[in-house]
């Protein structure tokens with residue numbers, strides 16, 4: 464067994480391991496974090512899915528996304544359930560499964576309204592911290608403020624970046640080539656610009672490692688993240 468495999472085996476034996484991953488849209492946070500969680504036999508939390516779910520709830524119950532007090536109240540009221548099993552992902556509002564609907568471009572276009580409502584963020588951060596505690600602190604959690612606000616005490620904190628060109632290309636491929644350049648720009652770069660008015664996910668905070676995936680393929684990126692985990696979690 465290699466040293467790396469011995470490390471991983473130790474973590475499998477129940478040691479706390481919170482891996483916090485932030486980064487801009489299309490950098491690969493969700494897909495890379497999910498695979499990292501599988502390899503570490505840990506839970507997985509997609510916090511962006513929670514912002515998307517609240518957006519879906521507001522849109523589908525007539526909550527005005529421009530009304531900050533109403534959005535904050537919606538965050539408190541919503542019966543939101545999210546899976547932390549990387550092999551069985553779901554997002555539900557009550558008994559309605561919205562796993563696929565929250566990925567629609569219409570939700571991507573509106574989600575910044577929730578993400579930039581500070582009262583909504585406070586409630587979602589509270590729920591995310593509870594989910595991390597409920598996991599027994601063995602979880603890979605990803606988003607925009609995990610390394611700085613949600614889990615600044617995580618054993619491993621990492622910023623996953625990629626060039627704008629790589630992120631636009633990846634999102635275009637992911638959406639099957641159905642989006643125009645202008646739509647992709649709006650969904651990736653313009654959304655990041657809005658979201659970054661309330662959280663900083665373009666620079667690594669003190670003690671946060673950076674992995675730049677611009678010139679790495681998916682497998683190489685997962686390996687780079689696992690290398691940081693091995694290094695940082697010692």
Ligand SMILES: Nc1ncnc2c1ncn2[C@@H]1O[C@H](COP(=O)(O)OP(=O)(O)OP(=O)(O)O)[C@@H](O)[C@H]1O
Nearest residue numbers: 488489490491492493494633637676679680681684
């Ligand atoms: N290193 C990589 N090389 C090539 N493609 C990648 C790489 N990492 C991720 N991808 C692909 O890029 C697409 C976008 O990745 P993903 O959805 O994980 O990004 P994200 O950072 O979570 O985006 P968002 O924050 O907008 O949800 C996916 O199709 C994913 O498979």
Ligand SMILES: Nc1ccn([C@H]2C[C@H](O)[C@@H](COP(=O)(O)O)O2)c(=O)n1
Nearest residue numbers: 510511512514574578606607608658
């Ligand atoms: N911790 C987080 C996670 C997500 N957001 C915002 C930013 C995005 O516009 C939106 C959806 O996230 P995605 O699914 O694209 O990763 O939620 C945030 O502000 N903080």
